[in-house]
Amino acid sequence: MPKETVLARAKLNLTLDVLGKRPDGYHDLKMVMQSVALSDTLTVETGTGEDLKVRTDLSFLPNNEKNLAASAALAFQAQTGRDLGGVAIAIEKHIPVCAGMGGGSSDAAAVLRALNGMLGAGCEPLALAKIGEAVGSDVPYCVLGGTALAEGRGEVLTPLPALPRCHVVICKPAFSISTPELFRAVDGVRLKCRPDTDGVLTALAAGDLGGVARRMYNVFEDVLPPRQQAEVRNIRSVLVQHGALGANMSGTGPTVFGLFDDPDRARSAWEELKQTYRDTFLTETV
Ligand code: C5P
Numbered sequence: 001m002p003k004e005t006v007l008a009r010a011k012l013n014l015t016l017d018v019l020g021k022r023p024d025g026y027h028d029l030k031m032v033m034q035s036v037a038l039s040d041t042l043t044v045e046t047g048t049g050e051d052l053k054v055r056t057d058l059s060f061l062p063n064n065e066k067n068l069a070a071s072a073a074l075a076f077q078a079q080t081g082r083d084l085g086g087v088a089i090a091i092e093k094h095i096p097v098c099a100g101m102g103g104g105s106s107d108a109a110a111v112l113r114a115l116n117g118m119l120g121a122g123c124e125p126l127a128l129a130k131i132g133e134a135v136g137s138d139v140p141y142c143v144l145g146g147t148a149l150a151e152g153r154g155e156v157l158t159p160l161p162a163l164p165r166c167h168v169v170i171c172k173p174a175f176s177i178s179t180p181e182l183f184r185a186v187d188g189v190r191l192k193c194r195p196d197t198d199g200v201l202t203a204l205a206a207g208d209l210g211g212v213a214r215r216m217y218n219v220f221e222d223v224l225p226p227r228q229q230a231e232v233r234n235i236r237s238v239l240v241q242h243g244a245l246g247a248n249m250s251g252t253g254p255t256v257f258g259l260f261d262d263p264d265r266a267r268s269a270w271e272e273l274k275q276t277y278r279d280t281f282l283t284e285t286v
Pocket of ligand 1: 025026027029135136137138152153179180183
């Protein structure tokens with residue numbers, strides 16, 4: 001039976017702006033996204049002759065269609081009309097769950113890429129991204145990866161000049177935040193501060209890593225409950241004290257990451273943060 005092993009990379013938000021609420025209940029967003037080497041590993045097998053099966057190494061994750069990876073396989077089948085003959089997906093998780101790093105969306109995107117190749121469906125990346133729209137708002141970006149501007153619900157994508165390669169320290173505090181709740185919180189306030197997205201785009205075009213890092217901002221940080229906000233800010237100060245060019249919360253959090261041009265400084269930030277936070281990673285942009 002055809003079988004393929006693929007990587008699903010984590011994403012980070014270099015910027016995240018919420019422009020407003022839409023009639024369909026979603027929000028219009030403007031985000032600069034970046035993928036990093038930290039990845040889940042998926043093995044996708046077709047022609048099993050059995051019902052769709054998902055297995056993960058984290059017992060609390062769903063192993064049915066509620067898992068975005070399964071939902072992606074079903075969407076691929078429905079949209080391309082290809083008969084998969086039964087699919088089994090095994091997921092080895094490394095990207096923290098509910099962390100604002102798009103782990104589930106990236107797993108879904110990896111399934112779409114794997115099935116496209118295995119079945120020779122010949123979907124271009126943008127067509128594959130389109131199939132991902134029904135699975136989740138971040139799935140289309142995860143299909144493309146790299147550095148990109150995501151607008152609309154997150155599905156309107158513009159590839160950008162790649163962020164200059166750099167070292168990234170990622171730290172996820174132990175609390176988790178409900179995504180719909182954070183969107184509701186943003187709806188209820190006048191945001192004090194917005195990211196300078198145009199400035200980030202200009203810095204990317206100039207290959208100016210420091211210029212990007214200095215301008216990173218995520219509006220969700222403003223509406224975190226006070227204790228969580230303090231913890232996010234504390235992680236940011238540790239990253240900056242160790243020499244991060246900039247640090248930001250990713251997605252709806254709570255993960256905070258810092259960008260470094262110096263591997264030794266990145267390592268020392270990682271070493272300090274991992275003493276307090278189990279989910280601390282040293283990785284790089286891809
Ligand atoms: O599309 P996805 O299932 O990832 O979205 C999860 C939730 O996040 C939505 O139900 C919605 O509450 C919120 N969301 C939003 N606007 C977006 C993306 C997500 O309000 N652009």
